Amino acid sequence: MSLLELDGLKVHFPIRKGILFDRVVGHVYAVDGVSLKVEAGQTYGLVGESGCGKTTLGRAVLRLTGITSGEVVFDGTDLAGLDDEAMRRFRRRLQMVFQDPLGSLNPRQNIESILAEGMAAHGIGADREERREKIKEILARVGLPADALNRYPHEFSGGQRQRIGIARALVLEPDVIICDEPVSALDVSIQAQVINLLEELQESLGLTYLVIAHDLAVVRHISDVIGVMYLGSLVEEAPSDALYAAPRHPYTKALMSAVPVPDPDLEDRRERILLHGDLPSPANPPAGCRFHTRCPWVQDTLCATDRPELTDTGDGHRVACHWTAGIEAGTLVRTRATGIEAVTETAAVAEEPEAADAGPAPDLVSGPEPPAPVPGVPAPAAEADPKLPVPGVLGGAPAPGPAGAPGAPPPAGPGEAAEGGHGRTTGGAGQPAADRG
Ligand SMILES: Nc1ncnc2c1ncn2[C@@H]1O[C@H](COP(=O)(O)OP(=O)(O)OP(=O)(O)O)[C@@H](O)[C@H]1O
Numbered sequence: 001m002s003l004l005e006l007d008g009l010k011v012h013f014p015i016r017k018g019i020l021f022d023r024v025v026g027h028v029y030a031v032d033g034v035s036l037k038v039e040a041g042q043t044y045g046l047v048g049e050s051g052c053g054k055t056t057l058g059r060a061v062l063r064l065t066g067i068t069s070g071e072v073v074f075d076g077t078d079l080a081g082l083d084d085e086a087m088r089r090f091r092r093r094l095q096m097v098f099q100d101p102l103g104s105l106n107p108r109q110n111i112e113s114i115l116a117e118g119m120a121a122h123g124i125g126a127d128r129e130e131r132r133e134k135i136k137e138i139l140a141r142v143g144l145p146a147d148a149l150n151r152y153p154h155e156f157s158g159g160q161r162q163r164i165g166i167a168r169a170l171v172l173e174p175d176v177i178i179c180d181e182p183v184s185a186l187d188v189s190i191q192a193q194v195i196n197l198l199e200e201l202q203e204s205l206g207l208t209y210l211v212i213a214h215d216l217a218v219v220r221h222i223s224d225v226i227g228v229m230y231l232g233s234l235v236e237e238a239p240s241d242a243l244y245a246a247p248r249h250p251y252t253k254a255l256m257s258a259v260p261v262p263d264p265d266l267e268d269r270r271e272r273i274l275l276h277g278d279l280p281s282p283a284n285p286p287a288g289c290r291f292h293t294r295c296p297w298v299q300d301t302l303c304a305t306d307r308p309e310l311t312d313t314g315d316g317h318r319v320a321c322h323w324t325a326g327i328e329a330g331t332l333v334r335t336r337a338t339g340i341e342a343v344t345e346t347a348a349v350a351e352e353p354e355a356a357d358a359g360p361a362p363d364l365v366s367g368p369e370p371p372a373p374v375p376g377v378p379a380p381a382a383e384a385d386p387k388l389p390v391p392g393v394l395g396g397a398p399a400p401g402p403a404g405a406p407g408a409p410p411p412a413g414p415g416e417a418a419e420g421g422h423g424r425t426t427g428g429a430g431q432p433a434a435d436r437g
Pocket residue numbers: 013028029030048049050051052053054055056057214282
């Protein structure tokens with residue numbers, strides 16, 4: 001059994017209206033039926049556009065958000081069924097590191113007080129002295145000086161604050177750490193240091209991570225398995241290398257096509273798929289396949305009516321698409337203009353209404369006009385330095401120079417580098433998955 005298993009997890013937030021008569025007029029389907037497994041000692045990377053439900057999923061695992069239905073089985077116990085006191089005991093073993101290192105630290109508490117608080121609450125350390133020794137040990141592990149104990153959060157840089165957030169989780173000796181966008185508020189050079197620190201800690205302490213990010217490049221380097229979320233559910237899941245080498249779901253293909261490639265020649269020639277339209281509201285998700293309003297391969301049958309299940313397509317690859325086989329075999333043609341057609345046919349295509357609509361989707365792809373493709377050049381499988389997260393997959397920034405070597409010392413004091421502050425079927429292989437049995 002896996003250390004952490006989600007089975008059909010749903011979190012629906014009610015939308016209320018009225019002052020005198022409070023009525024529920026709908027729901028935000030933030031997480032809508034997610035099943036996944038996180039193996040002990042491994043890292044599961046969860047990616048997707050802003051608002052697709054990543055944070056809500058993480059919070060639901062810790063029961064910081066109410067669960068509508070489904071199971072969260074941790075070490076054999078379904079957390080969804082626990083009362084508050086039982087859940088409190090489990091919470092020590094499941095910790096969260098938040099995106100905003102400053103916002104998640106109480107500015108009026110010094111670091112010792114912040115770290116000791118949770119320890120005292122969970123009965124870790126016999127007395128203050130013992131807790132202080134433990135805190136010093138953990139601060140050293142995360143690369144912070146011992147005198148950090150008496151300082152306050154505002155006295156640290158963003159990267160150091162994130163180390164404090166990680167230390168706060170570590171002092172409780174957790175089994176699982178959910179890292180919600182652990183580096184997205186940090187300067188690029190500091191991002192690499194924090195990611196490398198997380199990897200080192202995992203190796204030495206045997207930690208299990210669920211890493212949430214909107215940046216595919218960040219999760220690639222740290223994850224064993226990656227799940228891609230779209231509008232509250234997983235559309236694809238695969239071992240990290242397999243997902244990057246050959247994404248199978250149209251949405252993942254689009255995400256991957258936006259990953260910058262370090263090789264300038266390949267970067268110039270790579271295909272970029274720009275999606276049609278905006279991300280629909282999770283309060284009113286499309287029927288059928290939730291991606292059908294934007295999918296470049298959308299078909300006349302099934303897509304708009306039947307919701308595809310996440311189905312194993314071999315090699316541990318799970319994909320939620322009725323037409324995976326046809327798309328893989330190349331027997332299904334794209335039914336919507338994407339960036340690639342727009343570039344290939346240059347100005348002529350730009351005047352077609354469909355192509356005009358097919359501009360970059362918010363948060364998904366930004367940046368310059370996509371380069372012209374070269375026939376036969378597949379979507380990129382970036383061979384970046386595994387220790388070098390490339391930022392901006394959903395934001396489009398190019399790769400920076402190398403930074404943050406493994407084991408690099410923490411940034412020193414106030415002089416540390418500045419933080420970011422913040423359809424048509426054309427062949428037999430195009431059988432819908434449902435028909436393939
Ligand atoms: N407490 C809440 N009440 C109502 N709706 C909520 C609540 N929390 C989140 N949502 C909604 O649920 C959806 C998913 O939000 P969530 O924060 O999980 O997305 P996300 O993938 O983490 O996005 P981001 O990448 O921007 O952090 C959003 O539409 C959000 O507005």
